[in-house]
């Protein structure tokens with residue numbers, strides 16, 4: 066059975082894309098068949114996988130556009146093998162127009178699912194990298210997914226409205242768009258180990274959400290290797306296989322498999 070996992074959080078720069086690419090690499094290393102989906106018009110995941118979002122064509126934009134306009138979407142043509150053996154369904158800047166086009170589309174929340182359905186069976190895991198918003202693209206991801214990973218910067222959780230994504234998840238369940246959507250967990254990223262803050266935040270999060278939401282035991286620490294690997298168009302597992310960051314995402318993958326098996 067294919068597991069579709071959305072990596073979503075309304076705040077920008079919390080590690081969604083980093084989590085998607087490195088989890089894809091870690092699951093691939095474990096012998097799983099993985100598809101990474103870039104659902105962000107910024108195209109960061111596409112770039113991180115070594116493709117140019119301004120040049121790669123066709124992309125998820127073409128598949129969703131076809132579906133919205135009632136043509137055959139031919140999504141398989143938009144899937145590319147990466148150098149690290151998982152597959153990528155890339156994005157391009159025009160995907161930002163899809164958000165608008167969706168508004169007047171019938172079953173607008175289910176377009177992504179309709180696009181993914183014919184190819185889902187080819188994979189064990191499909192990871193969807195979301196844009197930092199609570200808009201229709203994210204709702205499409207939440208509707209298509211079995212579960213959600215919520216990455217969050219350890220220091221940020223105390224902020225007001227920090228987990229607005231939870232309301233979106235609740236809405237998607239309540240409106241019966243996806244009643245069985247589960248939360249795989251909150252992943253604390255970019256933890257600064259030189260301060261005690263990360264541990265304190267972890268305890269605060271556990272106190273606040275720990276009863277209802279799983280919090281990954283693995284803490285992804287801050288490391289310059291992440292930005293370096295992104296610039297190199299590689300996962301951290303490929304860029305520096307023995308690094309702490311690579312190990313962190315291997316551990317996240319193991320935890321995830323324990324969680325959703």
Ligand SMILES: Nc1ncnc2c1ncn2[C@@H]1O[C@H](COP(=O)(O)OP(=O)(O)OP(=O)(O)O)[C@@H](O)[C@H]1O
Pocket residue numbers: 076077078079080081082083084105107109195196197254255256285286287288289291292293295
């Ligand atoms: N653990 C980490 N340590 C240090 N830097 C990190 C870490 N994780 C991610 N980064 C860097 O932080 C920046 C933001 O990360 P990323 O792009 O994954 O966030 P995002 O949530 O996808 O952002 P957006 O909301 O814009 O899509 C990137 O430059 C990335 O390389």
Ligand SMILES: [Mg+2]
Pocket residue numbers: 081082083105109110194195
């Ligand atoms: Mg991103």
